[in-house]
Every structure is written in structure tokens, then in C-alpha cells.
Amino acid sequence: MPRRLPSAAVPAALLCLALLAAAPAPAGPLTPEAIEGATFSDAAPEGFSIAVLKAQILLDRAGFSPGAIDGVPGRNFRGALALFQRGAELDDSGTLDADTFAALAASSDEPVLATYEITRADTAGPFAPEIPEQLEDMARLKRLAYTGPRELLAERFHIDPRLLVLLNPGVSFDVPGARIVVPRVVRQTSAKVVRIAVEKPNRRLLAFDPDGKLVAAFPASIGSDDKPTPSGTYMVRRIARGPVWRYNPRFAFKEVRTNRPFNVAAGPNSPLGLVWIGLTAPSYGIHGTPVPEEVGTSDSHGCVRLTNWDAMALAAMVQKGTTVEFVE
Incomplete structure (x- = not known):
């Protein structure tokens, strides 16, 4: 079957989807302009917010990975935030506050979003029509490939595939030449780890x-x-x-x-x-x-x-x- 909805993320994911589905277009909270211009006042302690989305992208770019970017302040986000706060000599509460948001915003002068044009290589595959649940069934496949361009692109840009869809309403991800909005997550570090x-x-x-x-x-x-x-x-x-x-x-x-x-x-x-x-x-x-x-x-x-x-x-x-x- 296609990639399943992770059980541990169901409540947050459903809340995120509900909030996003209710957002008006094109001037709703998921426009690139709104996300780029998000401030701490746009943050929410629970559920989806454009401020958390912006903070997640900036954390990822700085090397403090929040996991799959989803705009929800879950466990992975809080852990990444606490480590960033510690390095910035802030209170490492793991809670997004005004000082932390300001420090994140100051950590990079690049936009948090980018426009990407889907290429023929992105859509060429080969893709797997479905991935079996059982390991013995997986063993029958010649390659455990992506299930399609959407999954491939979501991993390339470190984003939950459901949010990728919601950022790009009406876009077909299997059409070369289509332009999509994605997180700008190029990391700067190439350090040697000992x-x-x-x-x-x-x-x-x-x-x-x-x-x-x-x-x-x-x-x-x-x-x-x-x-x-x-x-x-x-x-x-x-x-x-x-x-x-x-x-x-x-x-x-x-x-x-x-x-x-x-x-x-x-x-x-x-x-x-x-x-x-x-x-x-x-x-x-x-x-x-x-x-x-x-x-x-x-x-x-x-x-x-x-x-x-x-x-x-x-x-x-x-x-x-x-x-x-x-x-x-």
C-alpha cells in the first residue's frame, strides 16, 4: 500500500489538515508571502501555524533537524528548538518564544521558501505502485523505490508529503515543468564529525x-x-x-x-x-x-x-x- 499515515502523528496531522483545508485561497495563511512574513505573533502552542513552519525550516537549515517539516510543534520540533536555544544562549525550554523566533530569523538572510520546477528525471521513475507491509513480501521486489514523484519531492525538501500538497493546491506532481513551492532547506554545514x-x-x-x-x-x-x-x-x-x-x-x-x-x-x-x-x-x-x-x-x-x-x-x-x- 502507499505510505501509511503514521499512527503517532494522527491527531496533529488531522488538526493540521483541518486548519489548512479551512484556509482561504489565495490570500490564506499558506501563501508564500504569508509564510515568509510570519512573525512570532503567528505562532500557536498546538496545531499548525505558519510561524512554526517558518521556524522548522530555519532549524533544518541550521542543522537542528525537526524531522519532517509539518508546521506542528511536536516532540521533534521541541527537541531541535531546545538545542538551538542552548547554542544561542537562550532558555532551552524547547518552547518557541519571541527571543528564539528572533534568533532563528537572524540566523539566515535567505527566504524560507523556494520555487522548484519539476524535471523529467523527477517523474521518470521507476516507481513502485505500492510498498508491501510484510518484510517477506518486500523481498519479492527488485527495488524498494519511491511510490511516485510526490514522495520523492517531499523527501528532497524534508517536508511531510501532505503539507507539500497543501502548499501547492491543484498542482500535479507528475508533470515535468510544473512549478511548486518548497522549503529552502540547503544546509550549510560540511563539518567532519568525530x-x-x-x-x-x-x-x-x-x-x-x-x-x-x-x-x-x-x-x-x-x-x-x-x-x-x-x-x-x-x-x-x-x-x-x-x-x-x-x-x-x-x-x-x-x-x-x-x-x-x-x-x-x-x-x-x-x-x-x-x-x-x-x-x-x-x-x-x-x-x-x-x-x-x-x-x-x-x-x-x-x-x-x-x-x-x-x-x-x-x-x-x-x-x-x-x-x-x-x-x-
Whole structure:
């Protein structure tokens, strides 16, 4: 089936959709002009607001990832905001206030939105008509591709695909030449990361440069009580882009019916997403995920899951031997 609505995000997502659906066009709150001009007075403590949307884009651009941009002040947004506040020597409450909004606005002089023209390459595929739920069924596919241009573009611009649609009413994403409004999320950092801290209680991954400076932070899904994330300190063992996942029966996943090993093909909708950062802890790693909207709210099978775009950004900054510390 197509990418499912993440269960943990249902209330916020429905509220977001309801508010956006009620917005008048073209002068409603989702016009590019309104979003660019959003001020702290436009913020809402719950539900969707253009101020939170603007803040999320600025956080993402600064390397403090809020996960999938959705305009809702959820857990991932609050965690990213607290880290930005700490770096800016503000009260790290994780709550958007006037001083924090001003500091975010001052962090970049570029617009928060951009216009993008859909290309033939964006629409060429090949795409998967649907992605099976069961791992054994995934193993029958030659590639775990995107389900269509909308999903591809949503990941490229770090945005919840539902919000991408609402930002571009009436636009067909499978037509080359169509122009769409997207978050401007080009990150400036290309720092070398020598230490990673996975904060298990906070469900965040922090990346530090050789001087000990925090250069990037990403929301993360970690293991459950049944399949816990390891403890202790390890190192990056290898980095594999476009990984093929090998299921071993000793993993004993409850949802897998077979007792035989099998492979799941590569692709953005693979269980490993677009990249695998293997650790010296056997069978454990940091990797992407096919459902970025669930990152930070769902459990993993023990590995550390990031959005595909955050995993790719991290992979570009680390190397074999980078220290990875799991913080209890």
C-alpha cells in the first residue's frame, strides 16, 4: 500500500489538515508571502501555524533537524528548538518564544521558501505502485523505490508529503515543468564529525566536530524494551549507500513468519532507507527509514533510525572510526 499515515502523528496531522483545508485561497495563511512574513505573533502552542513552519525550516537549515517539516510543534520540533536555544544562549525550554523566533530569523538572510520546477528525471521513475507491509513480501521486489514523484519531492525538501500538497493546491506532481513551492532547506554545514552521541531518553542523535562543537542534531527512533538499542561506546565500522538488507532468522522479528534468511532490495522505501552506517556493535547501525514522519515517535528493532535526508547528511560527515556513544 502507499505510505501509511503514521499512527503517532494522527491527531496533529488531522488538526493540521483541518486548519489548512479551512484556509482561504489565495490570500490564506499558506501563501508564500504569508509564510515568509510570519512573525512570532503567528505562532500557536498546538496545531499548525505558519510561524512554526517558518521556524522548522530555519532549524533544518541550521542543522537542528525537526524531522519532517509539518508546521506542528511536536516532540521533534521541541527537541531541535531546545538545542538551538542552548547554542544561542537562550532558555532551552524547547518552547518557541519571541527571543528564539528572533534568533532563528537572524540566523539566515535567505527566504524560507523556494520555487522548484519539476524535471523529467523527477517523474521518470521507476516507481513502485505500492510498498508491501510484510518484510517477506518486500523481498519479492527488485527495488524498494519511491511510490511516485510526490514522495520523492517531499523527501528532497524534508517536508511531510501532505503539507507539500497543501502548499501547492491543484498542482500535479507528475508533470515535468510544473512549478511548486518548497522549503529552502540547503544546509550549510560540511563539518567532519568525530563523535556521535545517541541520547536514548531524548530520542536524538548529536554530532560533534573535532573541537567538541555540536554541528548537527537529528531526531531518532530507537529500540523498544523487546528489541533495545545497545548501551556503551562503539565506532563506525562501515558506510553503505543504497544498502541491501539481509534478514537473519536469529533477529526473531515478531512480524516475520519464515525461519529462513532473505534479502530485501535497496531503495528509499527499504527498511534501511538510503544509507546504512554500520557500527562495531554486531548487527546494529544508524540508517534511514521509509516513513520519515514516524522518526522520533516510533520504536525500532534496536538500530537508530533517522529520516533518509538526515541519515545521508550524517553519512557525509562521518568516517570509519567515528565514535558512537549511547547515552542512557
